[in-house]
Structures are given as structure tokens and as C-alpha cells.
Amino acid sequence: MSAYISSALQRQIRDRFANCCAYCRTAEALTVTTFEFEHIVPLSADGTTDFENLCLACPTCNRHKANRQTAIDPESQAVAPLFHPQQQSWSDHFAWNADTTEIIGLTAIGRATVAMLKMNRPQMSRVRRMWVKLGEHPPEIG
Numbered sequence: 345m346s347a348y349i350s351s352a353l354q355r356q357i358r359d360r361f362a363n364c365c366a367y368c369r370t371a372e373a374l375t376v377t378t379f380e381f382e383h384i385v386p387l388s389a390d391g392t393t394d395f396e397n398l399c400l401a402c403p404t405c406n407r408h409k410a411n412r413q414t415a416i417d418p419e420s421q422a423v424a425p426l427f428h429p430q431q432q433s434w435s436d437h438f439a440w441n442a443d444t445t446e447i448i449g450l451t452a453i454g455r456a457t458v459a460m461l462k463m464n465r466p467q468m469s470r471v472r473r474m475w476v477k478l479g480e481h482p483p484e485i486g
């Protein structure tokens with residue numbers, strides 16, 4: 345589902361996430377895709393179209409997240425909320441592995457989000473390895 349998002353609000357969200365995916369932190373400039381404005385709480389669950397409920401997402405994360413708000417934590421097999429990029433800090437829930445080609449979920453939220461959004465697909469890790477060689481990864485985001 346889509347909703348009108350003013351260009352001023354789009355700029356604000358792009359600035360907030362430094363033109364990177366709020367989930368997998370891929371930098372849009374390193375891809376050939378246009379990133380999308382994602383409703384963190386989906387419109388179908390009465391999520392609002394405002395700064396607090398929008399983030400920038402790569403098409404892959406956006407597609408896998410879809411209208412979900414929870415997923416299974418692969419460690420405990422319990423249902424966990426998905427990461428909320430506006431209310432939670434990425435580094436509280438995720439970390440890069442030693443060579444920064446994979447994202448490690450540090451919490452139930454992090455692990456469930458990594459699994460549901462398939463953030464460590466083999467092709468993604470391969471591409472991250474190339475970006476590391478180019479000195480373009482990982483991105484610096486506050």
C-alpha cells in the first residue's frame with residue numbers, strides 16, 4: 345500500500361538514515377535501485393504517514409518486511425517484534441561480523457529482523473565483500 349509523502353518529508357527521512365536502508369544499512373548509492381519509504385507500522389495496522397513511522401528501506405528489506413511487525417527469533421523460537429528504526433537504535437540490536445559482510449542480531453528483535461528480512465543472503469554478503477574492498481562499507485550512520 346502506498347501513501348502520499350511530501351518531498352520535504354522524503355528529504356527528512358533520507359537525511360535521518362543517511363540515504364541508507366534503515367534495516368540492512370545498504371547505501372542506496374552503491375546499488376542500482378531506488379530505495380523506498382517504508383511504513384514501520386503498516387497502514388493496514390493503522391500506521392501513520394509521518395516522520396516517526398517512516399524509514400528508508402532497500403526494496404529487498406521492504407519486500408520481506410511487507411506488513412509484518414513481528415517474526416520468530418531463530419534462537420528462542422519465540423515471536424519477537426521487528427526492529428523499529430525510528431524508536432530503536434540499530435547498534436543496540438545489530439552488529440557487523442568481523443569482516444562486515446554479515447549482520448549479527450544481538451537481541452531477539454535483532455535476530456528476528458535479520459532472519460525475516462533475509463539480511464545475510466549469500467549474494468548480499470558477496471556484494472558487501474566487494475564494497476569493503478572499495479572502502480565503501482560499512483556506512484557511517486548516527
Ligand SMILES: [Zn+2]
Pocket residue numbers: 365366367368369370401402403404405406
Ligand atoms: Zn535493506
